[in-house]
Amino acid sequence: MRTSFPALRKRPKELTFTRARISTGILGLDDILKGGVLPLRSYLIRGKPGTGKTLFGFHFLVKGAADGEPVLFVSLAEPDAQLRFEASTLGLTLDRVSILDLTPAPKTFKQLPPYDIFSPSEVEREPLLQQIARSIEIIKPRRIFFDSMLHFRYAASDTFQFRRIVQSFIRFAEQHGATALLSSEESALFPDDDLQFICDGVIHLELHDDERILTVLKFRGSDFRPGRNIVRVTSNGMEVRAG
Ligand SMILES: Nc1ncnc2c1ncn2[C@@H]1O[C@H](COP(=O)(O)OP(=O)(O)OP(=O)(O)O)[C@@H](O)[C@H]1O
Ligand SMILES: [Mg+2]
Numbered sequence: 001m002r003t004s005f006p007a008l009r010k011r012p013k014e015l016t017f018t019r020a021r022i023s024t025g026i027l028g029l030d031d032i033l034k035g036g037v038l039p040l041r042s043y044l045i046r047g048k049p050g051t052g053k054t055l056f057g058f059h060f061l062v063k064g065a066a067d068g069e070p071v072l073f074v075s076l077a078e079p080d081a082q083l084r085f086e087a088s089t090l091g092l093t094l095d096r097v098s099i100l101d102l103t104p105a106p107k108t109f110k111q112l113p114p115y116d117i118f119s120p121s122e123v124e125r126e127p128l129l130q131q132i133a134r135s136i137e138i139i140k141p142r143r144i145f146f147d148s149m150l151h152f153r154y155a156a157s158d159t160f161q162f163r164r165i166v167q168s169f170i171r172f173a174e175q176h177g178a179t180a181l182l183s184s185e186e187s188a189l190f191p192d193d194d195l196q197f198i199c200d201g202v203i204h205l206e207l208h209d210d211e212r213i214l215t216v217l218k219f220r221g222s223d224f225r226p227g228r229n230i231v232r233v234t235s236n237g238m239e240v241r242a243g
Contacts, residue, residue, distance in 0.1 A: 022143075022179055025063025026056065027239035032216060032225045037201060039179050041220070042170045044149075044195050046184040047205030052212065052231060053183040054078070055238050056205070057145035058087045058094070060181055064143040065096035072141035072178075073099045074132055076151035090237040100135045102128060128155055129165065133172060141178050148183040153190055163194050170198065205231070214240050 021036035030036045037043055045053045057073065064071040073094070075083060080101040087094045136144070146152075149166065156162035166182075173180040182199065184192040196202050202217040212231035216224045228243040 023063050024056075025059035025061075025066075027237075028229070028242070029214070029240045032214075032229055032240065032242060033219065034223050034225075037179060038221055040174045040177070041200035042173070042180040042182060042198070043201040043203065044182050044184055044192070044199040045203050045205065046186055046192060046196070048186050048207065051205035051207045052233060052238055053185075053205060054083070054086070054147055055090060055233060056203075057147055057181055057183060058083075058090065058092050059238055061097045061143055061145050062087070062092045062094070064141075069142035070139050071097050071143040072135060072139050072145075073097050074102065074135070074144060074146045075099060076102045076128075077147045077183075079103045089235065090233075091235060092237060098135070098139050098141070100131065102131065128152075129169075132169070136173065136176050136178065140176060144173055144178045144180045146180060146182045148185060149192065149195055150185045150187065150190060159194065163198065166195065166198055213243070 020039055021030070021033075022039050023030050023036045024033065045056050047053055054077070061071040061073055073083065078086075080099045083099060084094045146169075152165070153162050156165055170180060182195065184195050186192065196218065199218075200220040204215045204217050206213040206215075212233065214229045214231045216226065225242060230241045230243050232239050232241070
């Protein structure tokens with residue numbers, strides 16, 4: 001029966017849910033996730049600064065690239081060259097990773113935007129979204145790492161609009177065949193509970209003195225090994241051991 005509500009559909013046409021798994025590319029983590037993440041879903045990688053969110057994204061994308069997949073790193077946090085250098089210190093190369101560098105260019109500092117007329121979010125939001133959408137359409141990535149949602153939150157005018165943008169981004173990525181990882185800073189000023197609800201899975205990273213911990217908080221559609229797991233970061237990259 002046809003309905004006058006476009007959002008109300010009997011059955012999703014475009015999606016095939018499978019039991020297949022996608023490797024995270026992080027040694028030890030796929031076992032904790034009972035084989036890896038589910039394709040065409042979205043996962044939140046959250047933690048305080050320096051806990052390893054960006055390193056997580058490197059591994060995820062490099063694994064896809066090694067399997068011959070087109071992969072996309074959307075960076076609002078660090079410039080392209082800096083990311084490539086940091087990956088190299090972990091023995092990883094981003095040569096086959098497309099990076100959409102959305103960090104402000106140095107010249108931005110001298111070219112004052114008309115912030116006195118429009119709020120910064122009004123000025124910057126549309127071009128950001130358009131660039132991300134266009135990159136996904138051109139590259140057709142199977143994996144996307146978005147670093148970070150906090151920067152995205154700044155570009156939204158309010159929390160309702162931020163959630164709409166995130167949800168539509170996730171649907172857009174899924175529709176174009178991508179599995180998305182979104183990084184998020186844990187911050188008292190900008191809680192990310194909304195992202196934790198929206199995403200299909202949540203992986204929490206912590207750093208305590210000299211100990212790094214990874215905990216899977218949520219994993220829709222799958223079993224997982226609950227509890228704290230030990231993370232090691234060395235010049236060979238990130239690896240996880242059940243705690
Ligand atoms: N080659 C390396 N060898 C050992 N440890 C490393 C190496 N490269 C990075 N690290 C560790 O990883 C941490 C950085 O991880 P990462 O940049 O992924 O954190 P993050 O959560 O993305 O931080 P932020 O929120 O500031 O972006 C560093 O603090 C450092 O301790
Ligand atoms: Mg980072």
